[in-house]
Amino acid sequence: MTTAVGPPDTVTEERTAPRRLPFWVNQRLGLLLLVIALSVLFGVLRPAFLDQRLVLFPLLRDISTLTVVALAQLVALSVGHMNLAVGRMAAFGALFAGLGYDRLGVPMQVGLLLCLAAGAAVGALTGWLIARTGVSSFVVTLAMDFALLGLVSLLYSALTDDAAFTTHPSGIDALRSYSLADICAGPICGSPAVPQIAQFTVLAMLGLGFLYGSTRIGRELLLTGANPAAAELSGIPTGRRIVLAHTLSGLLAALAGFMAAAGTGTFRASIGDDFMLPSFLGAVLGGTLLTGGVVSVLGTLLGTALVGVIRKGLDLLGVGLESLNIYLGCVLLLALSADRIRAVVSYRKVVRST
Amino acid sequence: MNSVNTLAGQGSRAAGALRRFSRSTAAMLLVVVVAGYVALGIASSGAFFEGPSVRVFLQYLATPVLIGLAQMVALCVGQLNLAVGALGGFTACLMGVLMADHGVPAEVAVLVGLLTATAIGLATGVVIVATRINGFIVTLATMTILLGAQYRLTGTRTVDGYSRTLRDLGTSAPLNIPLVFVTALVAAALLAAFMYRTVAGRRLLAAGGNPLAARLSGISTDRQIVVAHTLSGLLVGVAAVTATASLPGVNRSVGGDWLLPSFAAPIIGGVALTGGSVAVFGTVLAAFVTRLIDAARAQFSLDPSWVNLLIGLVVLGTVAGGRLHQTRLEKSPQSPTALPQPGGAQ
Numbered sequence: 001m002t003t004a005v006g007p008p009d010t011v012t013e014e015r016t017a018p019r020r021l022p023f024w025v026n027q028r029l030g031l032l033l034l035v036i037a038l039s040v041l042f043g044v045l046r047p048a049f050l051d052q053r054l055v056l057f058p059l060l061r062d063i064s065t066l067t068v069v070a071l072a073q074l075v076a077l078s079v080g081h082m083n084l085a086v087g088r089m090a091a092f093g094a095l096f097a098g099l100g101y102d103r104l105g106v107p108m109q110v111g112l113l114l115c116l117a118a119g120a121a122v123g124a125l126t127g128w129l130i131a132r133t134g135v136s137s138f139v140v141t142l143a144m145d146f147a148l149l150g151l152v153s154l155l156y157s158a159l160t161d162d163a164a165f166t167t168h169p170s171g172i173d174a175l176r177s178y179s180l181a182d183i184c185a186g187p188i189c190g191s192p193a194v195p196q197i198a199q200f201t202v203l204a205m206l207g208l209g210f211l212y213g214s215t216r217i218g219r220e221l222l223l224t225g226a227n228p229a230a231a232e233l234s235g236i237p238t239g240r241r242i243v244l245a246h247t248l249s250g251l252l253a254a255l256a257g258f259m260a261a262a263g264t265g266t267f268r269a270s271i272g273d274d275f276m277l278p279s280f281l282g283a284v285l286g287g288t289l290l291t292g293g294v295v296s297v298l299g300t301l302l303g304t305a306l307v308g309v310i311r312k313g314l315d316l317l318g319v320g321l322e323s324l325n326i327y328l329g330c331v332l333l334l335a336l337s338a339d340r341i342r343a344v345v346s347y348r349k350v351v352r353s354t
Numbered sequence: 355m356n357s358v359n360t361l362a363g364q365g366s367r368a369a370g371a372l373r374r375f376s377r378s379t380a381a382m383l384l385v386v387v388v389a390g391y392v393a394l395g396i397a398s399s400g401a402f403f404e405g406p407s408v409r410v411f412l413q414y415l416a417t418p419v420l421i422g423l424a425q426m427v428a429l430c431v432g433q434l435n436l437a438v439g440a441l442g443g444f445t446a447c448l449m450g451v452l453m454a455d456h457g458v459p460a461e462v463a464v465l466v467g468l469l470t471a472t473a474i475g476l477a478t479g480v481v482i483v484a485t486r487i488n489g490f491i492v493t494l495a496t497m498t499i500l501l502g503a504q505y506r507l508t509g510t511r512t513v514d515g516y517s518r519t520l521r522d523l524g525t526s527a528p529l530n531i532p533l534v535f536v537t538a539l540v541a542a543a544l545l546a547a548f549m550y551r552t553v554a555g556r557r558l559l560a561a562g563g564n565p566l567a568a569r570l571s572g573i574s575t576d577r578q579i580v581v582a583h584t585l586s587g588l589l590v591g592v593a594a595v596t597a598t599a600s601l602p603g604v605n606r607s608v609g610g611d612w613l614l615p616s617f618a619a620p621i622i623g624g625v626a627l628t629g630g631s632v633a634v635f636g637t638v639l640a641a642f643v644t645r646l647i648d649a650a651r652a653q654f655s656l657d658p659s660w661v662n663l664l665i666g667l668v669v670l671g672t673v674a675g676g677r678l679h680q681t682r683l684e685k686s687p688q689s690p691t692a693l694p695q696p697g698g699a700q
Contacts, residue, residue: 082490129670129674132674133673133674133678135673135674136627136628138434138627139617139621139627139669139673140670140673142614142617142669143666143667143669143670143673144666144670145614145666146614146618146662146663146665146666146669147662147663147666147667147670148666149659149662149663149666150659150660150661150662150663150664150665150666151659151663152659153657153659153662154657154659154660154663157657157659277494277498280491280494284491290488290490290491291488320506322502322505322506322509323502323506324502325498325499325501325502325505326498326499326502326503326506327502328498328502329495329496329497329498329499329500329502330495330499332491332494332495332498333481333485333487333492333495336485336487336491336495337485337487
């Protein structure tokens with residue numbers, strides 16, 4: 001599901017058939033093998049790792065949420081921008097969902113819609129500021145992060161007594177604790193390891209995969225990221241595409257915020273505090289380029305899964321929290337050195353084909 | 355030869371325009387700082403002008419100034435340093451642990467801390483140049499690693515049993531001007547002299563402003579990136595020393611809230627994210643502005659969240675306003691065309 005704006009796919013297929021890139025360059029395959037190998041390794045070392053209810057279920061729930069966060073970053077990266085405010089947009093969206101449940105008593109689905117709308121609105125505002133002023137996305141989203149950080153805490157302390165909405169609409173507890181084992185088709189039930197909340201992740205991935213893989217707008221987003229000047233000259237309204245990308249990014253961030261809130265059961269200002277690093281890790285490990293123009297939706301899931309498995313596995317092996325970050329940073333650097341090799345290889349491919 | 359001459363001429367003209375611009379931003383910030391300080395003084399019915407208040411105000415200004423400068427040095431070659439907070443926290447904890455647990459004398463510990471921070475900055479620069487990975491990602495990775503290292507050093511405890519001398523130096527304030535603040539000002543003055551007056555400083559700016567032109571004029575842009583990250587590491591080291599000296603103790607939360615202010619100061623001060631410009635005075639004044647917001651928050655006992663909200667809005671307003679101002683200048687026919695970008699472009 002990698003989509004890149006380089007040479008048109010058909011041309012590459014014809015020309016490079018004899019000298020196809022070696023399979024190890026395919027990052028997603030490598031990631032998949034790595035995730036499986038590590039899971040087996042941890043499973044052998046600590047059989048508890050394969051406990052479906054106690055280990056795999058929360059692990060997959062975390063991976064589901066963080067994948068959506070990474071997808072929010074991916075959309076911003078696809079136009080060559082960054083969204084440093086993913087975590088805060090998530091908190092902002094979740095605030096509205098919590099407000100809806102607590103004050104208006106809306107059903108769960110309406111609250112989710114409120115949450116998504118708030119995220120999309122704040123994302124659209126960010127995109128509009130970037131497109132209108134031409135200031136780099138880094139600065140605008142950083143300032144947005146500051147502003148939302150303050151605003152969200154202020155709103156929580158103004159609207160609630162103990163800085164959290166704890167009202168549970170019907171259905172949200174089910175969303176938190178139900179797995180596929182609770183869906184039965186006759187005598188056959190699903191696995192208790194797969195949480196039901198993953199449905200949002202699957203939906204988001206399908207939607208983005210379709211957007212980038214098969215629609216004109218998706219291609220235009222990628223071209224805007226790969227070469228803004230060329231995109232502008234080809235008649236693509238780059239300003240509007242930038243606004244669209246940031247709107248989608250805000251929407252996905254808000255979805256992740258809702259998932260995180262549903263997972264913990266309370267709507268608090270601290271939702272999304274630790275979203276920024278995983279968002280870049282998942283997207284970039286999966287093969288999305290920081291410079292824009294290349295995205296990989298499936299790779300994002302695999303990248304996030306890799307980080308999640310390593311974290312959980314090391315945790316079970318008794319590696320302290322303090323060392324986890326050291327290992328994660330090293331993994332990131334190593335994986336990206338590989339990414340660099342890939343970028344050089346694909347650059348040479350583009351040069352050769354033109 | 356001819357082309358080199360024109361290049362140099364353009365460079366000095368651009369630098370002149372740059373200085374004029376930074377002066378105007380600095381002038382505006384100066385007005386804001388003075389007006390804000392006077393307003394605060396009046397609102398507190400004079401208490402804010404008295405010795406102890408001034409002292410507290412300046413005491414906690416040293417670290418924001420230094421981390422803003424550290425970020426500015428990275429920005430001037432077009433790089434980002436996300437590891438500012440983590441490196442500062444790690445260095446502070448390293449010094450604290452060395453002094454408290456291993457009985458290392460304060461001077462040696464400070465020296466080790468400064469050298470370690472500089473060495474980590476150097477290593478970051480070398481990794482960026484050697485692997486050609488985006489500096490954003492490399493510093494993100496070093497940030498993660500350093501956060502882990504800091505946690506490993508201190509765990510959940512707060513290290514506070516360290517050198518009396520350093521603590522005394524940190525809190526001493528002749529004429530109500532804290533020594534740590536003087537340290538920050540001296541660092542800023544040295545940095546300004548380096549940037550504006552030395553060949554090495556001009557090379558940094560040249561590499562940041564137009565890497566291709568810099569390479570063509572015989573400047574190694576790779577070396578400038580390494581130099582900038584090393585210098586950034588050194589300044590973070592100084593910031594860590596001031597923090598260790600003036601805080602009651604160091605723990606793993608030191609440096610956790612440095613990242614955003616480190617960007618806010620240079621951006622408000624008029625440094626372009628694209629590189630090629632510095633504004634030492636502007637950055638120092640911008641740190642003043644953010645500290646004023648914090649002081650005002652404390653004065654009116656508001657929620658601490660107001661500080662973040664206001665700083666975010668100030669940064670947004672500064673960059674958007676600067677950009678709109680420039681667009682208007684470009685539209686008016688008699689304006690010079692070679693104005694530098696105020697807020698940083700794509």
